[in-house]
Structure formats: structure tokens, C-alpha cells
Amino acid sequence: MSITGGDIVDLGTGLYAWMPPKRGWGLANCGLLVSPRGALWIDTPYDPVLAGEFLVESQKRLPDGVSVDRVIVTHANGDHFWGAGVLPDAEIIVTREAREHIHYDPTPQQQHALVAGSDPSTPLGAYLGRHFGGFDWSATEAVTPTTYFTGELELTLGDYAVQVSSLPPAHTAGDLMVYLPSQRTAFSGDVIFSSTPEQPGDHPVHWAGPLAHVIDACERVLATGAEVIVPGHGPVLDRAGVREHMAYLDHVRERAHALHAAGVPATEAARRVIAEGRYPALGLPERLVVTIGSEYRHLDGSELPGVLDVMAEVAAVAREIEPPREGGAA
Ligand SMILES: [Zn+2]
Secondary structure (H helix, E strand, O other), X not given: OOOOOOEXXXXXXXXXXXXXXXXXXOOOOEEEEEEOOEEEEXXXXXXXXXXXXXXXXXXXXXXXXXXXXXXXXXXXXXXXHXXXXXXXXXXXXXXXXXXXXXHHOOOHHHXXXXXXXXXXXXHHHHHHHHHHOXXXXXXXXXXXXOEEEOOEEEEEEOOEEEEEEEOOOOOOOOOEEXXXXXXXXEEEEEEEEOOOOOOOOEOOOXXXXXXXHHHHHHHHXXXXXXXXXXXXXXXXXXXXXXXXXXXXXXXXXXXXXXXXXXXXXHHHHHHHHHHHOOOOOOEOHHHHHHHHHHHHHHHHOOOOOOHHHHHHHHHHHHHHHOOOXXXXXX
16 A cells, blocks of 8 residues: 655745654655746655655645756665656756765665565564555666766756755765755755654664765755754654754764673664663664664674675564554564
């Protein structure tokens, strides 16, 4: 069954945030900026169903004769750009470095085959089915970006400035952030996964790292002067919310370094940090396997393993920590 039912939030001055219906893997926030002379998206939803919903909501807010003809993609994970197929003529802007991550991740067709063909009797198959089975990429073509840049890119949309900055490797190789000075709003992409007491989020998942770069990227978001911060996932934050998130990142970094120094292997380190239970409200604690694994690679100088090997470890740890669900393995 498809996931539907996102919500569009008016942030004022022509700016909107589209928020997915729930937390979880692949459910990312997007932006819509509308002026009398054009409109753009910041990121797209994960599959054509959700992207189509966001497009309908966007079109309700566009002046006559204006269409969404540009998409700024904060990074090359599918949950931020595979929905671009609903805008076949749009310019797709990514960092030059994002290309590297496009080749690391599966294509939409590969991911569709993987999820549809997954064996629910294995931990990985059950995990993929449970967390990715609600998306539909059966007819999704790989998205080819049209514009690459590194450094700073200054766009204008009507009277609005749009400041796009590439970031050193953090969540992925090839992240960028967007600052909208007229709206005092930043879109951070996945260098921030937010959570508030009213709207708990998930543990972040960082594929590149090191965490010091993720923390630096949060500083750069704050250095724009933004008052409103739309993270890649989770509720909209104020500046204090970003500082709180940085404390989470500091904590994970500190624990990873201490456990590495004590000779504890990466996945075991993730198990221990999960067991310490410092952030009980956050979902998907098994994602610490990825983030701590990335941090260890920077400490060890080791290579990034294949994404399926990483996900198999994530699924195995998820199975250890989750109580069995009623109604069977999946
Ligand atoms: Zn994401």
C-alpha cells in the first residue's frame, strides 16, 4: 500500500515546506518557493505518488503561467530526488560531488526489484519490506541532474535570492544547504534530522562523515543567520533546536571515539550506544550502525562497504533490539 497524506506548511513570503505524513526511512521534507516570475522546489519526495501529491499542492499555490521549473537537490539520496520525474522539464541542481553518491546508491529500478523481491524470512528482507515496501518505484527512471556546481551558487527567483552552498562530505559526499535571506530560512538537507517533544523524530543516518563535518555543517546553517531551519527529516526548528541537535551529534561522536579507542568493533559499539538509551524518544536506533560505522572508517582509514552489506547489519541489529511484532516476522 502506498504512503500518502503529506502536509504543506506556509512559512510566509512565498515559501512553503512539504512535510511527509510520518517519520521513518525515506520520508523527507521538501521546500516550495513561489514568486510571480517562477517557482522552485528544494528536494522532492521519494516516489511518484508522494511527489505527485506535492506537485498538486504546489500548483494550487502558483500564479497563472508559473510552473515549478527548478529543483535544488540537497544530496543524492533517492528520498530527496527520485520524485523529480513528475517535473520532466525542470532543471535539477546538485553538487559535483553528489555524482559519487548517485553511483553508490541503487537506482530506483534496482531498489524496486530489491524490495519487491526481498525474502521476509531473512532479517534484511523483512527490514526492507517493512521500511521501504510502502514506496512505489516500479515505473521510476533514474533522475539525471542537469546542473552541477561546487562552492557557492547564487540564484534569484523574482525578488528573492536563493543562496546555495556545497558542504564537505557529511551526511553524504555532495551535500548542499540552501539559505533564503528574504525568508530568513535555511534548508539544511540531512545534516540535520530533527526531533521535538511534540513531534519525535528518528536517529540520523550518516553515510559519509566524519561527524565533525556534520557538526560543522550545522554551524554553517546557523552562520547564515537563519531563524527558521527546515531539516531533511523531522519538524521545523529554531536556532536553539539546531544547537540541541548538535549536542546529539557531539554525544555520538564522543561515544564512537571512546569505544574505538577501547578496541570495540563498530557494530558492537553501535549496540552499546543503543543500549545506553540516551535518546529514547528517537526512532530507528539501528541507524547508529551506519553513523558509527562511518565514524570508525575515518578513524581506521577503511573503505565504505556496499550499501546492502551495511543495510544487512542495520537489519540484524534492528531485529535484536525490537520486540517481535504481532502477526509474524514482517
Ligand atoms: Zn534523507
